[in-house]
Amino acid sequence: MTTKPLIVITGASSGFGAEIAKLFNQSGFPMLLLGRRIDKIEALPLDFKNVMIKKVDVTDLNLFKEAVQDAEKIYGPTDLLVNNAGVMLLGNLETQDPKEWETMLTTNVLGVLNGMTIVLETMKQNNRGTIINMSSIAGFKAFTNHAAYVASKFGVHGATETVRQEVAAHNVRVSLVAPGAAETELLSHTTDQQALSDYNSWKQTMGGITLDPIHVAQTVKFIYDMPQNVTIREIDISATKQE
Ligand code: NDP
DSSP states (O other), X not given: OOOSOEEEEESTTSHHHHHHHHHHHHTXXXXXXXXXXXXXXXXXXXOGGGEEEEEOOTTOHHHHHHHHHHHHHHHOSEEEEEEOOOOOOOOOTTTSOHHHHHHHHIIIIIHHHHHXXXXXXXXXXXXXXXXXXXXXXXXXXXXXXXXXXXXXXHXXXXXXXXXXXXXXXXXXXXXXXXXXXXXXXXXXGOXXXXXXXXXXXXXXXXXTOOBOHHHHHXXXXXXXXXXXXXXXXXXXXOOTTOO
């Protein structure tokens, strides 16, 4: 029987989410890990004793809520929700299929709103809890070929700060991590070859060296490890050479 509280991580099947899962698993936290490709979560190098895995699309509020309720029945209330799931499909606004904008806006914005609304009521009742939303440097700075992605991440910034203010009096913390470029699966879904080529040229401006996802995971843990009466509102983190 574990005495540590429940950590919920969305987008745990790859990239930042997988690293965050590994880090909290090493510290013995029970976890609910969410993603659509659960075979990838099952293949992570974790101690699965106190790990629940659920196939959840974060845009599906009911499915997301049921998964959290199932985990809370076993492990108690969620103490940390990491709203990490996201998608980036680069493209020029004039030529990009609007379905790609919709995918980014629903996953990156609605997914985060869904996560927050699912856990907030219980956190407020318990007078404790932490939500960490994964935004991006593209959440406060524009980049060519990123119109819908930038729109979605500016949205994450705005929603995070709004909810932080709304629930601060209940001792609930709402924080934001805004990473720069990192090598994950994120770029692999972009189909626009010109946008990909532009991105890779831009990456050379920092010597091709991007963030290691482990440092994003450590940032999430650092925010969580602060005392409950301290909220780190936002951390922006990038490779040193990123402009
Ligand atoms: P990955 O593509 O490696 O991981 C994205 C994760 O999100 C996957 O686990 C994927 O799981 C999950 N996901 C995507 N869509 C959905 C959905 N509809 N429902 C549930 N899960 C979903 O990329 P990263 O690790 O890089 O991305 C994690 C977060 O970090 C994203 O929010 C991204 O925008 C942000 N970010 C990334 C940066 C980078 O350069 N890599 C920089 C700044 C921010 P599955 O497909 O199994 O559902």
